[in-house]
Amino acid sequence: MSDRPSPTTRHCDVAVVGGSAAGLAAALQIQRQSRSVIVIDSGEPRNAPAAHMHAYLGYDGAAPTDLTGTGLEEVRRYGGEILAGRVTAVRREPDGFSVEAGNVTIRARRVVAATGVGDELPDIEGIADHWGDAVIHCPFCHGYEVRDRRLVQIVTQPIGLHPAQLFAHLSADLTLVVHPDLDVQPDELAAFERSGATVTRGAAVRILQDEAGTLTGIELSDGGALDADAVVVTTKMQPRVEPFSALGLALEAHPSGVADFVPTEQTGETAIGGLYAAGNLTDPSLQVLAAAAGGSHVGAMVTFDLAAEDLASGAQPSANETEWDARYSGDEVWSGAPNGTLVEEIEGDVPGRVLDVGAGEGGDALWLAERGWDVTATDVADSGLRRLAAKADAEGLAIRCVVADANALRAYGDDTYDLVSLFYCSIPRTGDERAVDSLLAAVAPGGTLLMVGHAPHAPETDHHDGHTRPWDRASFVDIDSVAAAVSSTPGWTVVTHELRDRPPGSSTHHHHDTDVVLRARRGED
Numbered sequence: 001m002s003d004r005p006s007p008t009t010r011h012c013d014v015a016v017v018g019g020s021a022a023g024l025a026a027a028l029q030i031q032r033q034s035r036s037v038i039v040i041d042s043g044e045p046r047n048a049p050a051a052h053m054h055a056y057l058g059y060d061g062a063a064p065t066d067l068t069g070t071g072l073e074e075v076r077r078y079g080g081e082i083l084a085g086r087v088t089a090v091r092r093e094p095d096g097f098s099v100e101a102g103n104v105t106i107r108a109r110r111v112v113a114a115t116g117v118g119d120e121l122p123d124i125e126g127i128a129d130h131w132g133d134a135v136i137h138c139p140f141c142h143g144y145e146v147r148d149r150r151l152v153q154i155v156t157q158p159i160g161l162h163p164a165q166l167f168a169h170l171s172a173d174l175t176l177v178v179h180p181d182l183d184v185q186p187d188e189l190a191a192f193e194r195s196g197a198t199v200t201r202g203a204a205v206r207i208l209q210d211e212a213g214t215l216t217g218i219e220l221s222d223g224g225a226l227d228a229d230a231v232v233v234t235t236k237m238q239p240r241v242e243p244f245s246a247l248g249l250a251l252e253a254h255p256s257g258v259a260d261f262v263p264t265e266q267t268g269e270t271a272i273g274g275l276y277a278a279g280n281l282t283d284p285s286l287q288v289l290a291a292a293a294g295g296s297h298v299g300a301m302v303t304f305d306l307a308a309e310d311l312a313s314g315a316q317p318s319a320n321e322t323e324w325d326a327r328y329s330g331d332e333v334w335s336g337a338p339n340g341t342l343v344e345e346i347e348g349d350v351p352g353r354v355l356d357v358g359a360g361e362g363g364d365a366l367w368l369a370e371r372g373w374d375v376t377a378t379d380v381a382d383s384g385l386r387r388l389a390a391k392a393d394a395e396g397l398a399i400r401c402v403v404a405d406a407n408a409l410r411a412y413g414d415d416t417y418d419l420v421s422l423f424y425c426s427i428p429r430t431g432d433e434r435a436v437d438s439l440l441a442a443v444a445p446g447g448t449l450l451m452v453g454h455a456p457h458a459p460e461t462d463h464h465d466g467h468t469r470p471w472d473r474a475s476f477v478d479i480d481s482v483a484a485a486v487s488s489t490p491g492w493t494v495v496t497h498e499l500r501d502r503p504p505g506s507s508t509h510h511h512h513d514t515d516v517v518l519r520a521r522r523g524e525d
Helices: 021-031 064-077 159-171 186-194 242-247 288-313 322-326 339-348 363-370 382-397 436-443 480-488
Strands: 007-017 036-040 079-085 090-091 096-101 102-114 117-120 153-154 174-178 199-203 204-209 214-219 225-226 230-233 237-241 275-276 353-357 375-380 401-405 417-423 444-452 492-503 516-524
Touching: 007 021, 007 096, 007 288, 007 322, 021 064, 021 102, 021 288, 021 401, 036 102, 064 079, 090 102, 090 242, 102 204, 102 288, 117 199, 153 159, 153 214, 159 174, 159 242, 174 186, 186 199, 230 417, 275 288, 339 363, 339 417, 339 444, 339 516, 353 363, 353 444, 363 375, 363 382, 363 417, 375 382, 382 401, 436 444, 436 480, 444 480, 480 492, 480 516
Parallel strands: 007 036, 007 102, 036 079, 102 275, 153 174, 153 230, 174 199, 353 375, 353 417, 375 401, 417 444
Antiparallel strands: 090 096, 096 102, 117 237, 204 214, 214 225, 444 516, 492 516
16 A cells, blocks of 8 residues: 555645744634634744744743744644645635645635745855854844854855944954955944954855864965854845745845845735735844744734625634535545444444534444434534435435534533544644533433544654645544543543554554544433
């Protein structure tokens, strides 16, 4: 069997391209407005070489991964998905955009570009080996850590003298190596010399280091050398806009000359309607704190844009509804047979009232009804339930089909059931675990909750060979959290909570042939 994933189309309100500070901040704002968000991240943040980030209030000195790790969990806590992959193209569609990431295509009403910039280092041997450590560029990010040290700043662009004045204050032992071809006014250099800095004309060709690999200085093109504890450079920043080339996204030159940038309106919307941009893509000078703040602002503006569109059309779509209606609208997705674990667990039980959550096309609901159960089938997608209702009518079975979102307030009303069954449901998480509460409340005294899902496998944040896992399980209600809620609720008993091979005859996949099975019982009141 091939290990190459099959093509998958996903649907959401907003696709965020880039999962660092700006992208995650935008996603968090959007998701908290009950919009569906999918973040696609290539795992290549600009600050990856740095061990620490600074001047971020509340996170000063923390590793960049501490911030993004917390941000990932916060976005997922509200049901936002993080897919690890590389976006190769974003294209305009009649109803929004298509975002292509390997084997996954995401159809989104809006797109937030938060891909940031990449740093092009000066052509100096060995410089990349020390980048983000002893080779730095920003006095705000790293200047305090090298204060009073021997600093050599290699000035290859006029803008390089702008941060040099800050480094001259941070250290009395600063040497400016000004490239011979650089046109600099003599009085500018004289001001640094009067402040105590050393100014020399020359070209750096190599970073020097000792046997332990510690940076010790630089070598110049004339054979001379300068001792240093840290080297300051100015990079040429390249905006990462390749995925948006098909849209004709235009760039402008930043006044500093260090990079081009994406111009936006005050809302963050670009010249391409529906495409927003945030973070260093819009201003290469932003530190992490400002990039996150910008992303949060853009996320809020996107939600206003969507709300205005929905108000004008009179639509109030469920965040998860479009996704599943699209999946059920074509050919039948599943076999129509009941799940094998349902058969194993329920065969022989006395039929009663059952709530089939996430019934889809109805294999479980039909099997239960055939055996005398009084079935209420619910799903967020009307298209799947219509197919189920047609099958029930054809077989003369009485099944109530109800469109219901498990995350809606009072999702299942006041009715209770002898059995609440849900198999492989994709219910987005919420910060207040509303769906979990709704599921437990729907079980009648003495009744049973039966929940089955895919067993955990490799982390959802990895990708390989240009392929992207199409679903982020960490953003959906998981069986372990339901089991924890059951265990902490008086009157409930966990009967089964275990890994189990999927029964023979069930549809299997080489990644999904082991299940997590939870069976819990509510006590008699």
